[in-house]
Amino acid sequence: MKRNGADGAMHIKKRIEVIIEQPASHLVTELLDRHGATGYTVLSAATGRGTSGRWERSPVTAARQQVIVIAVTAPERAPEIVADLGTLLQDFHGVVFVSDVEVIRSERF
């Protein structure tokens, strides 16, 4: 009996990556939840530089730290998510990347 993905079929999805200030990261995850994203992963960023200057992880305050939120979603869902993320980025420092990605087990995204 074949299992899902066992035939090696790959499916095109949209990978949305958001680099955002840590205090605002919950706004991104809640936005993804509202749009029905089936999941996401949040990574801590070490250091970097942007229009607001250099930043790095600090044990003192989260105010200048950045995280990376990665979500994979169906292509038809991506434009609305990205539009709302764009609105969010009017207030918070961050960037959004959207790329095509291939996945197995299409039903999970």
Place this chain on the structure above:
Amino acid sequence: MADISQLALNNLLSPMTLFFALGFAAGLARSDLTIPEQIGKGLSLYLMLAIGFKGGASMGAGGETGVLIASLIAGLILSAAIPVIGFFLLRRTSRLDGMTAAAVAAHYGSVSVVTFVTGVGFLDIVGVPYQQFMVAVVAVMETPAIVVGLALAHRFAETPSRDSGARTANLGRGHLMREIFLNGSVVVLVGSFVIGWITGKPGLARIEPFIGAPFAGVLCLFLLDMGLVASRQFAATRDQLTLPVIGFALYMPLIGATLGLGAALVVGLDLGSASMLAVLAASASYIAVPAAMRIALPRANAAVYLTLSLAITFPFNVMVGIPLYFAAARALGFP
């Protein structure tokens, strides 16, 4: 004058100040010295626990209640008033936009728990006690400044905070409230205070080996880390600061300390407690308030308020302010 010089020297040559200076110098020299982040957070939790527990355990039954309540009220008033003064000073003397000025002002109305802990270390060096309930004053001074800062931004900012606030308000309010009232440092500090109060002297005796002798050494290591963090913050963003704004970070603590000593006179505090109230009023938050401001006033320039509070005011208070406020309190005749 000689007495003040001696106090300043005692402070500058104390292990805590020297380790802070070492960290600051290492950061400016771009040393790769790093205290692992989780260790830094662990040190912070330890210091909050130790200060809070000792404060609560030392609370006697009755007697101090009137002074305690008066001190709490004084702290609330200071926390609400200082942002107003700071905001209008910034607007008059600098070109900071209204929203950033309000965010900066909120930082200076709130408190730095680490500065408080460093002040406690200084009082230990000079052998002056203080009322342990001052820990509770730390807790009540955290929040009013944030509320006042937001009100100032809403009322006076050129781009009203309600524009961006409306976009994120419903989503951010819960997290903002959690950031303000349930910030980790405050939870440990207040929680330890309550536990110390409940368990009293017997509880203190049981964990004294953990929170007693090691305290000074842990504070040294933590201030080493703080020096690194402060210098790196300064180096990363100093180009964004103008002289009037940097000047604010140096004179606003003096104004705060003066108000703190005035409040201490009204309340009738002793020398150590009056000094600590001055230290609290002179300090600026850089733990809870920056994160709260990023949520509540996202268009305020975080580089400005974080650099002022962490990289200028904090070092100033550690190296110069604390002994200065103590000397002033002694000159005013606090018992």
